[in-house]
Amino acid sequence: MPIESECRPSAGHPLTLKKGACYHSAAMPEASRIVATDCGSTTTKAILIEKRDGSYRLAGRGEAPTTVEAPFDDVTAGVLNAVGELEDLTDQQFIADRRVRTPIANDVGADLYLSTSSAGGGLQMLVTGVVKTMTAESAQRAALGAGAIVIDVISVDDGRADHERVARIRSIRPDMILMSGGTEGGTVQHLLDTSEILLAAAPRPRLGRDFRLPVIYAGNSEAREQIGTILGDSVDIIFEENLRPQLDRENLGPAREAIHRLFLEHVMAQAPGYDKLLTWTNAPIMSTPRAVGEMVQLAARTEEVDVLAVDIGGATTDIFSVFGERFNRTVSANLGMSYSIGNVLAEASAASIRRWIPIDIDEDELRNRLRNKMIRPTTIPQTVEDLLIEQAVAREALRLALIHHAALASGLKGVQQARTMADLFTQVSGGETLVDMMALGLIIGSGGILSHAPRRQQAALMLLDAFEPQGITRLAVDSIFMMPQLGVLAHELPDAAMEVFKRDCLIALGTAIVPIGRSKEGAVILEWRIGEESGELRAGELQRIPIATGETCQAELIPARRFDVGQGKGQRWTGEVVGGAAGVILDGRGRPLELPHDDVERIRKLREWIEAAGAMPGGPQ
Amino acid sequence: MGVAYTPGLRVTPSAAIRRERRLPTDGNVLVDRGQKVHAETLIAQAEMPGNLHAIRAAQILHIDPQELQSCILKQPGDAVEAGEIIAETKGLWGLFKSALRAPLTGTLEDISGVSGHIRIREKPRQVKVLAHIAGTVAEIIEGEGAFIETQGALVQGIFGVGGERRGRLRILASGPDAPLHADAVEDCEGCVIVGGATVDDRAVEAAVRAGAVGLVVGAVRDEVLRHYLGYDIGVAITGQEDVPMTLILTEGFGELAMATRTWQLLSKLEGQLASIDGATQIRAGVIRPEVVVTGDSEETPISVGEPEQTLEPGSRVRIIRAPHFGALGRVTRLPVQLAEIETESSVRIAVVKLDDGDEVPVPRANLEIIQE
Numbered sequence: 001m002p003i004e005s006e007c008r009p010s011a012g013h014p015l016t017l018k019k020g021a022c023y024h025s026a027a028m029p030e031a032s033r034i035v036a037t038d039c040g041s042t043t044t045k046a047i048l049i050e051k052r053d054g055s056y057r058l059a060g061r062g063e064a065p066t067t068v069e070a071p072f073d074d075v076t077a078g079v080l081n082a083v084g085e086l087e088d089l090t091d092q093q094f095i096a097d098r099r100v101r102t103p104i105a106n107d108v109g110a111d112l113y114l115s116t117s118s119a120g121g122g123l124q125m126l127v128t129g130v131v132k133t134m135t136a137e138s139a140q141r142a143a144l145g146a147g148a149i150v151i152d153v154i155s156v157d158d159g160r161a162d163h164e165r166v167a168r169i170r171s172i173r174p175d176m177i178l179m180s181g182g183t184e185g186g187t188v189q190h191l192l193d194t195s196e197i198l199l200a201a202a203p204r205p206r207l208g209r210d211f212r213l214p215v216i217y218a219g220n221s222e223a224r225e226q227i228g229t230i231l232g233d234s235v236d237i238i239f240e241e242n243l244r245p246q247l248d249r250e251n252l253g254p255a256r257e258a259i260h261r262l263f264l265e266h267v268m269a270q271a272p273g274y275d276k277l278l279t280w281t282n283a284p285i286m287s288t289p290r291a292v293g294e295m296v297q298l299a300a301r302t303e304e305v306d307v308l309a310v311d312i313g314g315a316t317t318d319i320f321s322v323f324g325e326r327f328n329r330t331v332s333a334n335l336g337m338s339y340s341i342g343n344v345l346a347e348a349s350a351a352s353i354r355r356w357i358p359i360d361i362d363e364d365e366l367r368n369r370l371r372n373k374m375i376r377p378t379t380i381p382q383t384v385e386d387l388l389i390e391q392a393v394a395r396e397a398l399r400l401a402l403i404h405h406a407a408l409a410s411g412l413k414g415v416q417q418a419r420t421m422a423d424l425f426t427q428v429s430g431g432e433t434l435v436d437m438m439a440l441g442l443i444i445g446s447g448g449i450l451s452h453a454p455r456r457q458q459a460a461l462m463l464l465d466a467f468e469p470q471g472i473t474r475l476a477v478d479s480i481f482m483m484p485q486l487g488v489l490a491h492e493l494p495d496a497a498m499e500v501f502k503r504d505c506l507i508a509l510g511t512a513i514v515p516i517g518r519s520k521e522g523a524v525i526l527e528w529r530i531g532e533e534s535g536e537l538r539a540g541e542l543q544r545i546p547i548a549t550g551e552t553c554q555a556e557l558i559p560a561r562r563f564d565v566g567q568g569k570g571q572r573w574t575g576e577v578v579g580g581a582a583g584v585i586l587d588g589r590g591r592p593l594e595l596p597h598d599d600v601e602r603i604r605k606l607r608e609w610i611e612a613a614g615a616m617p618g619g620p621q
Numbered sequence: 622m623g624v625a626y627t628p629g630l631r632v633t634p635s636a637a638i639r640r641e642r643r644l645p646t647d648g649n650v651l652v653d654r655g656q657k658v659h660a661e662t663l664i665a666q667a668e669m670p671g672n673l674h675a676i677r678a679a680q681i682l683h684i685d686p687q688e689l690q691s692c693i694l695k696q697p698g699d700a701v702e703a704g705e706i707i708a709e710t711k712g713l714w715g716l717f718k719s720a721l722r723a724p725l726t727g728t729l730e731d732i733s734g735v736s737g738h739i740r741i742r743e744k745p746r747q748v749k750v751l752a753h754i755a756g757t758v759a760e761i762i763e764g765e766g767a768f769i770e771t772q773g774a775l776v777q778g779i780f781g782v783g784g785e786r787r788g789r790l791r792i793l794a795s796g797p798d799a800p801l802h803a804d805a806v807e808d809c810e811g812c813v814i815v816g817g818a819t820v821d822d823r824a825v826e827a828a829v830r831a832g833a834v835g836l837v838v839g840a841v842r843d844e845v846l847r848h849y850l851g852y853d854i855g856v857a858i859t860g861q862e863d864v865p866m867t868l869i870l871t872e873g874f875g876e877l878a879m880a881t882r883t884w885q886l887l888s889k890l891e892g893q894l895a896s897i898d899g900a901t902q903i904r905a906g907v908i909r910p911e912v913v914v915t916g917d918s919e920e921t922p923i924s925v926g927e928p929e930q931t932l933e934p935g936s937r938v939r940i941i942r943a944p945h946f947g948a949l950g951r952v953t954r955l956p957v958q959l960a961e962i963e964t965e966s967s968v969r970i971a972v973v974k975l976d977d978g979d980e981v982p983v984p985r986a987n988l989e990i991i992q993e
Contacts, residue, residue, distance in 0.1 A: 163672030163743075192736035193675065200673050200740065226735050334856055339903055343855035367843035371874035372946070374857050375780045377903060379942040379987045380968065386943055387964040454965035617965050 031111040031493060033104060035086070035094050036485035037079050038288055039066055039117040039277075044075075046082035047485050048090055048110075049500055056496040058504035061480060062086035067273075068119040074273035075119055076280070100280050112492065115281050116484040118288035119271065123147060123263050124206060126174040128154040128198075130181035130190045133413045135219070138244040139180035141408060142218070142252040144329045146259035147290030148176075149316075151333075154197070155181075156190050162197055169201035175267045177203065177213065177235075178255060179227075182220025184245045191223040195230040202234060211270060212236040214262045218243040218255040238262065248412055263287055283492055289318055289329060291487030295501060296320040296444070297327050298490045302498050305441025305474075308467065310398060311481070312447035314338035314377060317401040321409055323434040328409035332401040337449050338377030341393060345370050348396040355595050356392035356465065358606035359385055384617045387454070391462055394449045398466035406433040437591075438470040438516065438566060444506065446478035451507075456581030457544070457615035460509040468591050470516045471566035472557075474578055475509040508549050508580030514587040517563035525588050526565070527558040530577060542609045543586040547579030555584075585613060630777040630871075630909060631992065632883050638773060638913060639759065642750050643766035645669070654761055658752040658769060660787050660896055660915075665750045665766045671743030674725060679737025682710050682719045686737030692721075693739070695729045701741060702726050708739065753785050754896045755915045773915035774890055776871070776883055778837065781899025781910030782850060782859045783867030786834040788813040790887060790895045790914070797884035800876070801838060803827040813837060813895045813912070815887045819876045822848050828866060835867045835897045837887065837912060839879035846874075860900025860908075867899040869910045877947050880939070882991075890914045932990060938973060942987040949991070950975040 032051040037044055044066045050059040062085030067078035076099075083094050093108045094100055101109030125148040129136025136155040143150050151172050154165055177198065181191050198215070205213045217227055218240040231237050241254040264284050268274040278285060286294070292311065300307040300322035309320040315336040320329045334343040345353065350363040350370075357366070369389060373379065381387040410433045445451070445463050453459040460475050482505050490497035515526045519539040526537040530545050531553035537543060547553055557565050557573040565573050577584050589609070596602040607616070614621045648667020652658060679686045692708045701707055701723040712718035723741060730740040756771025791809050794801045794817030801816030803823035813835035814828055820838050822845055828836050847853055850862060871883050895914045902908040932938070936952045950973040959967040960982060970982045 161672075162675045166673055189680075189736070193677075193738070196675060196733060196736055196738055196740070200675075229735050230733070340856060342853075342857055346853035346855040364842060364844055365875075368873075368875035369943075371780075371843045371846075372942075375873060375901075375903060376941050376989075380966070380984050381964055382942055382962050382984055382987060383944050384963055387966075452966070617963070 031496070033092075033110045034112045034114070034489065034493075034496070035083060035100055035110040036114045036489055037082060037116075038291075038482075038484040039068070039075050039078065039115060039119040040288065041119055041122075042066055044078040044082040044119075045481070045485070046079070046086045047482050048086055048092075048094075049489070049496065051496075055503075056493075056499045058482070058500055060086050060090040061482075062089055066119050068271060072272075074276070075117070075271065076273045076276050079115070079277060079280075099276075102280075102282055112282050112489075113280060114283050114485065114488045114492065115277060116286045116288045116291040116488050117268070117271075117274070118484075122149050122289070123259075123267060123287050124149050124151050124172075124175045125178060125259070126150075126152050126154065126169065126172060126176075126203070127178045128180065128194050129219075130156050130187055130194075132157050134247070135181045135183075135244045137408065137413065138250050138252065139178050139218070139255075141250070141328065142180075142243050142255040143178050143259060144331060144408070145252060145290075145293065145327060146256040146263075147287035147293065147329075148259060149331055149333060154194065156193070162200075165197050166201045169198065169203050173204055173206045174213070175206050176259065176262055177215040178259065179215060179217045180219045180243050180255075182223060182242075183247055184220060184242055185222070186220050188220060188223040188226065191219050192226055192230065195227050199230055199234060205266075205270070211266065214238060214266050216240055216255060216258045216262065218258070236266075244412075250412060260284075260287075260290065283488065286484075286488045286491070288484045289331070291484040291490075292318070293320050293327060293329050293487065294490050295483045295487035295497065297322055298487075298494055298498060299442070299444075299501060300325075300327075303442065306436070306439050307442045307444065308402075308435075308440055309444040309483070310401065310446070310450075311478075311483075312337060312394060312397060312401070312445075312449055314448075315340050317397055317447075319401050319405040321405065321435060323409070323436055323439065326409075326434055328405070328434065330401070330405040330408050332397075332404050335397045335401050337390065337394060337397065337447070338373065340397075341370055341377070342374040344393055344397045344400070347400055353389075353392050353396050355602065356395045356606070357388055358603050358610055359388060360599065360603065361385070361389070387617060390449065391453070391458060394462050395466045398462065402435070402467055406435040409434045437468060437473075438564075440469055440471075440473050442474045442476065443467060443469060444476050444478060444483075446481050446483065451477045451479060451481065454617060455615055455621070456507070456509055457613045457621075460512070460580075460582035460585060461610065461613050461615050463509075464512055464514075464585065464587060465593060468514075468593055469512055470514050470591055471564070472573070472575075472577070473512045473514070475512055475580070475582070476506040477509060478505055479507045480505075508578060510547065510580030510582040510584055511577045512585045512587055513557060513565060513577070514591065515557075515559045515563040515565050516591055517560065517569065518590070519560065519562065523560070525560045525563045526586065528586060529556040530584055531555075537586045537588045539588050539590060540605075541586075541588045542612045543588075544583050544613050545586070546583040546614075547577070548583075549580050551579040552576045553579065553584075582613065630779065630989070632776050632880070632886060633992070634774050634886055634889070635772060636775040637770070638754065638756070638775060638915075639768055639770045640754055641762075641766065641768055642752060643762060644748060644750055646748070647764045648748070650761055650764065650767060652758045652761075652767055654758050654767075656758045657756075658758060659755050660752055660894065662752040663749055664752050664758075664769075667748050668745035669748050671727060671745050673730060673740055673742050674727075676721070676724065676739045676741065677737065678708055678721055678732075678739040681721050682708060684710060684719075684737075687734050689732060689737050689739075690734055693732055697729055697731050699729050700727075701729050751785075753787070753898075754913050755894075771913075771915045773913055774886060776837075776886060776912040778869040778871045778899075778901075778910040778912070779873055780857070780859075781867060781869040781901050782846070782854075782862045783835075783864045783899040784860050784862075785896070785898045785900075786813070786867045787894060787896050788834040790815060790891050790893055790912075791833075792888050792891050794818075797839065797881055798878035800824075806831050806833070809833045813897055815884075815891075816879075817884070818878045821845060825849050825866075825868075833866055835869065835895070837869045837871065837897070839872045840870055840875050840877040841868070842876070843874050857901060857903040859902075860898065862899075867897055867910075869897060869899055869912065872947065873941075880991075887912070932971060932985060932988060937991040938971070938988045939991055940973065940983055940987060941989050942984075945975065945981060945983065948975050948977075950981075952988075953980065955985075 064081030
């Protein structure tokens, strides 16, 4: 089938729109000036979204230090400072009577004011279950999906003695506990055991000395009465539907809703200044990770693609995914680029980090440099060498975070499956990961190392090397990390949120095309035609076709007989590919990506790939 | 005039120091407000409850949980000995009885008719908090501890491992830029050794063998730290390591000369009793390791609050990242505009005149202010 041979602009959107999608719903309430804040642990970020000429666009951004801790002890002071900066930058007024005013009066204020929060360490939860890989894992999924940080998982088979569990619970002081376990009609005794461990630990909430710790019980309903008898006098117990009523069915929605409700009613209400902030916002305050999750899900639904989004920070790395309409989130609490850089070294090993560095550096020197970053985490790379080292660390942190994610984002474990004779040879045990890199359509990266990489091509290459997508995958970065604010807006005005997300939030890096198969280095594995250009891709090679942001091109891809770009081995693919700051990257390096063992050869290959991608500082773009 | 926040570390011969000495649990405070204390004075002590063990009594006795109460031979609060029978079923006509023996010595905490469990608590452990620094009790924290105030020299390090220890300072390196060699380590039982630029595995082993309680040095290679601990440090929250000697780095990792000012102050204090603590926390509520030497300094104490936070032309600074890592200099300009650096990033910079006369642009984030 002939394909169009020219590239064309795609209406200024960094992502192509699904055919027929409409982002100007008639049912949308009239809100032409929206202020949204995200109260983070260190910084409160405010954005202004305005409706101009019928479209919603980002109109400004301000930030200020978060003021939830002493000496301020009032989150609203930071909010007013951040919105104040927004006022200065946009020459508009949103604050009146020391609050963000809604609705607008005398041209002062906003039509809608919304906020998210992860200040004070976010929502910290302890989860319990009976079996680690079954109900405890389901409980973990429920808590993470609700935006919590899971600080520990207690289960009957976690390998600890009761007194160790008690000591651990005492030391962690969670904001909330989620208890699960027992399918309907299943075990009761193990749940009573866990209740008594909680009773002995007498856990105290992190915030608010005088309020009782909320405990959500979402396990076997038969145990409710006895659990209430044991724990009723010491904690605030809330009974919810069983989150794993049957081995082959999860029911996470009610537990997640309860977590969100209690987050607002108990945890937020205890945090300094939130009682005041809750009266300013036009919708409930959402935890920051939950809001990001909402945005990722909206993007996946609207674009009809599987999405993987990552936020790599100084201390933690969050991954959100939607595969086949199933949403998952994980937090790798000790993988990050500054405070946690020592942990990346400990978990990945110096050798694994070193393999990504295209310069000759010994492990001893590498270790010292990473440790010096650990003890002075706010420093930034000034030399190319230091930049390449930090980007190597990012590859390993992202790779490990994806491994954590793939383990939790899985089908239900422990489910009996009907097995055929063929299964006897494949040892299928259930619980396979949902993460399918060939099905994945879009990767979104955020966090300083990705969003502020000196060259966008460097961000694209880090995502490619760490996540190893397969087939055809679009790559993007979140420009200023406004996914939280857009996530909370998505609940009120989904079309507005999606419009700003696509136009102002995401910076398109481009499209990766990765044929999958095995071949000798140098063999032709793909014939391609993209726009007016055409060529061949050889095994072990990386090519970049510069297609600008906002442009899409017709493409025809013909993989070699044993290679697949998503249609099956040797099957031709035609369609549109989307440009971006890094253009279209043809990656023939194979999966899994293996680097030469010989140092000289490894450095030569790395430099070749980095230069082909236009990602070498000082080199050609 | 441009300013920036750049925290530095304290190195001062005379500081007003206030330290909280607090039990991890409620207990008894043994000092009074205004009392003079030595470093070894016991400030507070408490009994930490022993570990709690749950015994599945009903299951072991093959009875329903509700029946457990009638089988129990002990009451909550009673002491039990390991091996002692603590519950027994009535059996059939006095025969076929089942008995439950206490698996450990402790106190019977409670009996649950819901779960059928008996819980026994191990004997309590004593926890003590010493003054750690000599001074005066300034404030009592009722039932928990006290605040001690004193005047003395304070040296903050950048990173440490190991907890609180006390010993006399002993200078064993020949200068701030000289490494400490194993063969120089002698006669330092109970001492805090001050090395120079760096130590290797052999010098660390020699210090431990010689009975030193602490080692303060400019830098170590990460490999040396890994060998000393036996593992790689993950998150930079330290102080609880099970090591025979507290190790404090004043500059960082690799081979870095100890700052001259730090070296000179520690040299001046040689022979005096130092209270050291390797506890470090890089994130949220930063804690740095420290060396405190209390004494009768004639210098006026400086109140130790937040370090100087303003970077201005004329500020004395140290560069804390390559390519000039460790170099000292003075800020000459703070350009308002962003400047492109070698990595192609555009950042806020300071122009620094190094002590060797060169003038170099440095990202402001890579500067540490030196207190003068």
